[in-house]
C-alpha cells in the first residue's frame with residue numbers, strides 16, 4: 645500500500661531570545677549552543693516524522709525573529725500556517741506578558757481554511773532556570789491556556805534534556 649505524506653507549516657513565535665531557534669535546533673538536530681545570534685527575519689527547518697508505517701509527516705517550522713513583532717512582515721510569514729508554537733522564557737516575565745500580543749497578532753492575520761483560529765501550543769522554555777514573576781503553578785497555567793485558546797502548554801528546555809519532560813525524548 646502506498647504511504648501518505650503530509651506537509652504542515654508550523655509557526656514558532658515569541659519574544660527576542662526566548663529560545664525559539666534553540667528549541668528547533670534541539671528538536672531537529674539534537675544540538676544546543678550557549679551563543680546567542682538573533683534570527684533576522686525568518687529561518688526554516690524541516691522535521692520529518694515517521695508517524696506510522698504508512699504516514700510520513702513533514703513539519704515545516706517557520707522560526708520567526710522575535711524582533712519581527714514590531715515589523716509588518718509577520719502577516720506574510722503567517723500565511724497558510726496550520727499550527728503554532730508560542731514560546732516564552734520563564735526567567736523573564738516580560739516575555740510571558742508578550743505571549744498574548746503574539747497570539748492576537750497571529751489570530752488577526754491568519755486563520756485555518758475553515759475560518760477557525762490556528763491551533764497553538766504554549767512553551768514555557770528555559771525550565772532549567774528560575775521562574776521570574778510568573779508563578780510555576782500547573783492549575784494557573786492550565787487556566788491561562790483555557791482562557792486564551794491554547795491547546796496545551798509544556799515546560800521545556802533546549803539546554804537540558806530531561807527524560808521526564810514531554811520534550812525530553814525528541
Ligand code: GTP
Nearest residue numbers: 661662663664665666678680683710770801802803
Ligand atoms: P530571536 O531569534 O532573537 O527571536 O531569539 P530566539 O527566541 O531564537 O532565541 P535563541 O534560541 O537564539 O536563544 C537565546 C539565548 O537563550 C541563547 O543564548 C541560547 O543559548 C539561550 N537558551 C535557549 N534556550 C535555552 C534553555 O532552554 N535554557 C537556557 N539556559 N538557555 C537557553
Ligand code: MG
Nearest residue numbers: 664665682683
Ligand atoms: Mg532565533
